[in-house]
Amino acid sequence: MKNLKSLLEESNLKITPQRLAILKELENKGHASIEEIYETIKEMFPSISLATIYKNINSLKEEGIISEVCLHQKPKFEISKIPHAHFICKKCGKVEDIPLNEVINKNIEEKYPNSHKELYIYGICKNCQKNGNS
Ligand SMILES: [Zn+2]
């Protein structure tokens, strides 16, 4: 994973403490919704508004630094990385990354260059299985 600061340096965006905090939060959580990001960030920046978070998320998204994971529930965001599938727990809503097989990736790219790949797998996560909630 690249240094968070350099992600901003390579883009057209200014480096601000708020943007770095958003990226840091996504790095820690993996996937987070705007509200989840807001909850954490406002502890560091008590005067920040939800609207500011939205604006920053949008510019980070436009620069391709972060990606929106369009869950059927609430959109979550993550730091952009190579295409991968998402596992979503039907019980607790937990999102996990699942690597996409190289062969599949190559096949798709050959047929449909630069395609936007979203693949979702729904099930019960390890934790919920353990708790016998299935
Ligand atoms: Zn779960």
Ligand SMILES: [Zn+2]
């Ligand atoms: Zn992901």
